[in-house]
Amino acid sequence: MKYIPTNKFIQSRSLTTTINNLQEKEKSTPQYEVTFVKKNGERIKVTCNEGDSLLDVVLNNNLDFDGYGACGGTLTCSTCHVILKKEDFDRLPDTPTEEENDMLDLAYEYTDTSRLGCQIRITKDLNGLEVCLPSSINDARS
Amino acid sequence: MRASNFIPMRVCNHFISLKLFNSKVNSFRSVTVCVIGSGPAGFYCTQHLLKLLPTSSIDIYEKLPVPFGLVRFGVAPDHADVKNVINNFTKIGSDSRVKFIGNVSLGKDFKLQHLQEAYNIIILCYGADQDIELKIPGEKLNNVIPARKFIGWYNGLPHDQDIPINLDVENVNIFGHGNVAIDVARILLKSVDDLRKTDITENSLSRLAESKVKTVRIIGRRGPLQVAFTIKEFREILKLPNVQTIINPELFENTESILPDLPRPRKRLTELLFTTTRKSQTTAQSDKKLFIEFFRSPTKFTGINAVNGVELVINKLKNLHDISPELQQIEATCQKEYVPCELIFRSIGYKSSKVDQEIPFYSSNYIGKLRVLPGVYSAGWLSTGSTGVILSTMSNAFKTAYEICEDIKNGIINDKEDKPGYNYIKKILKKEGKITVDWQGWKNIDKVEIERGKYRNKPREKIVNVSEMLEIGGRAE
Numbered sequence: 135m136k137y138i139p140t141n142k143f144i145q146s147r148s149l150t151t152t153i154n155n156l157q158e159k160e161k162s163t164p165q166y167e168v169t170f171v172k173k174n175g176e177r178i179k180v181t182c183n184e185g186d187s188l189l190d191v192v193l194n195n196n197l198d199f200d201g202y203g204a205c206g207g208t209l210t211c212s213t214c215h216v217i218l219k220k221e222d223f224d225r226l227p228d229t230p231t232e233e234e235n236d237m238l239d240l241a242y243e244y245t246d247t248s249r250l251g252c253q254i255r256i257t258k259d260l261n262g263l264e265v266c267l268p269s270s271i272n273d274a275r276s
Numbered sequence: 277m278r279a280s281n282f283i284p285m286r287v288c289n290h291f292i293s294l295k296l297f298n299s300k301v302n303s304f305r306s307v308t309v310c311v312i313g314s315g316p317a318g319f320y321c322t323q324h325l326l327k328l329l330p331t332s333s334i335d336i337y338e339k340l341p342v343p344f345g346l347v348r349f350g351v352a353p354d355h356a357d358v359k360n361v362i363n364n365f366t367k368i369g370s371d372s373r374v375k376f377i378g379n380v381s382l383g384k385d386f387k388l389q390h391l392q393e394a395y396n397i398i399i400l401c402y403g404a405d406q407d408i409e410l411k412i413p414g415e416k417l418n419n420v421i422p423a424r425k426f427i428g429w430y431n432g433l434p435h436d437q438d439i440p441i442n443l444d445v446e447n448v449n450i451f452g453h454g455n456v457a458i459d460v461a462r463i464l465l466k467s468v469d470d471l472r473k474t475d476i477t478e479n480s481l482s483r484l485a486e487s488k489v490k491t492v493r494i495i496g497r498r499g500p501l502q503v504a505f506t507i508k509e510f511r512e513i514l515k516l517p518n519v520q521t522i523i524n525p526e527l528f529e530n531t532e533s534i535l536p537d538l539p540r541p542r543k544r545l546t547e548l549l550f551t552t553t554r555k556s557q558t559t560a561q562s563d564k565k566l567f568i569e570f571f572r573s574p575t576k577f578t579g580i581n582a583v584n585g586v587e588l589v590i591n592k593l594k595n596l597h598d599i600s601p602e603l604q605q606i607e608a609t610c611q612k613e614y615v616p617c618e619l620i621f622r623s624i625g626y627k628s629s630k631v632d633q634e635i636p637f638y639s640s641n642y643i644g645k646l647r648v649l650p651g652v653y654s655a656g657w658l659s660t661g662s663t664g665v666i667l668s669t670m671s672n673a674f675k676t677a678y679e680i681c682e683d684i685k686n687g688i689i690n691d692k693e694d695k696p697g698y699n700y701i702k703k704i705l706k707k708e709g710k711i712t713v714d715w716q717g718w719k720n721i722d723k724v725e726i727e728r729g730k731y732r733n734k735p736r737e738k739i740v741n742v743s744e745m746l747e748i749g750g751r752a753e
Contacts, residue, residue: 201671201674204667244540270671
């Protein structure tokens with residue numbers, strides 16, 4: 135493993151994390167999988183613990199998504215915006231709160247199946263969830 | 277080690293291409309970058325450049341001894357969560373490739389020309405530190421206060437600590453319908469006890485505790501469909517205890533038919549404004565009142581020494597058919613109105629200063645162009661004008677960083693020439709006998725502020741005086 139520059143390369147990092155997780159966390163917490171699909175089509179599959187929010191998943195796996203989760207999951211920004219498939223959006227246990235919708239109003243590339251990652255918790259039902267990330271660069275003048 | 281056997285071929289290939297990529301990046305080794313301004317635009321530019329050009333060195337210059345710009349001096353003290361971005365900025369500022377130089381000003385301590393000699397790339401992102409004036413008679417009367425200065429005052433901005441504000445008044449008018457106007461109104465109407473645990477300065481807290489303000493009017497020149505504040509800020513003010521928000525329902529007579537066609541953010545905000553009009557008729561009486569008023573432009577502030585009222589002209593929409601409701605313009609009618617008040621805030625936007633004559637402004641209040649001059653770029657409010665939330669500034673700063681890298685790739689920037697970077701500027705500062713604050717100096721100031729905050733159960737007690745900041749964190753160059 136030492137030949138892989140883990141601080142530079144996401145996929146190898148997620149592999150490392152997966153291995154570490156497997157070694158360290160053969161505990162009681164169930165492990166699930168989540169896939170993030172970047173704007174350029176790159177797919178990043180990672181593991182997470184039951185109850186982690188998508189923001190936790192990004193942070194725990196050191197995923198290098200530009201500016202993701204700027205406010206630390208306090209519903210005061212919309213940088214953790216994710217876009218779900220219609221069927222996934224519909225099967226989430228809760229609909230966005232007023233406060234989440236207020237922040238989604240400011241999100242770029244908003245769609246009808248947009249949510250904030252800090253508000254989605256991964257449970258058994260959502261194992262294997264796949265979400266898309268909007269692009270992080272938008273021209274404020276456009 | 278066993279795990280290495282399981283690395284799929286795909287990963288190995290990526291590794292090889294990464295090495296190639298790295299060697300390409302290494303050709304940028306000599307790139308020295310300076311960032312002028314340490315607000316969100318500056319830090320987000322730095323973050324993205326460190327990622328795209330890992331071998332660059334980036335010097336961040338700041339006019340004040342302390343970093344973070346409007347996150348420290350603009351974001352309201354009761355919006356502590358918004359300031360969480362500081363955690364990320366702190367990581368960036370602590371990076372070995374980044375140098376922070378506080379208490380130095382472009383245009384005063386050195387010129388743009390000096391920066392051009394010292395650096396391959398210059399990013400101007402020093403924000404918008406002036407406010408746009410109404411340009412009407414009476415604007416210089418006492419107790420006509422720029423909202424920007426009021427915000428600087430309660431947030432501890434050193435040069436706004438002596439604003440001559442008299443809060444021993446009952447009626448306040450705020451002109452402008454943006455988030456800044458909402459912030460000013462909220463700080464005036466909120467119970468002081470709810471501000472005590474924030475990082476608001478002790479001086480402004482004690483002054484606000486003596487405030488007699490009962491009625492606040494937020495007055496805009498256009499209508500409810502054109503307000504610039506965002507729904508989160510508006511909803512927050514509606515929830516203030518003991519404050520009744522009042523909006524004239526007649527303004528919404530024709531809006532219901534337009535609602536379905538509005539973009540989602542505008543639609544939700546308009547619905548909330550509309551719901552508020554109905555609530556304002558039914559809610560029980562509160563001690564304090566907030567009026568949101570529309571279609572009114574001030575034409576004159578009256579008074580002898582201090583302001584005692586405002587003359588307004590009533591506007592109407594031009595209702596142009598080919599323009600969306602949000603962008604509709606207004607025209608004045610011949611109807612006039614007079615509203616007595618003892619304190620006025622002007623909150624109609626900020627503008628940037630041209631700190632060096634060599635910096636071209638393509639718009640009247642800001643630069644308005646990402647590529648300013650060869651090797652000189654802009655980001656944040658200086659680049660786009662004072663609009664948008666931190667997300668918009670982040671995105672804009674990333675774009676500036678991205679375009680810089682594109683220009684390097686395309687050979688537009690001369691990155692081959694070794695530039696002296698800070699060593700060059702240091703000589704100029706040394707000659708002047710300038711005291712600067714480096715990242716460790718800021719850490720020392722930060723520590724003292726947090727310590728002082730502990731006594732008062734606050735996250736920090738900001739130091740509001742430049743010389744005290746320099747005593748703690750400054751050093752001679």
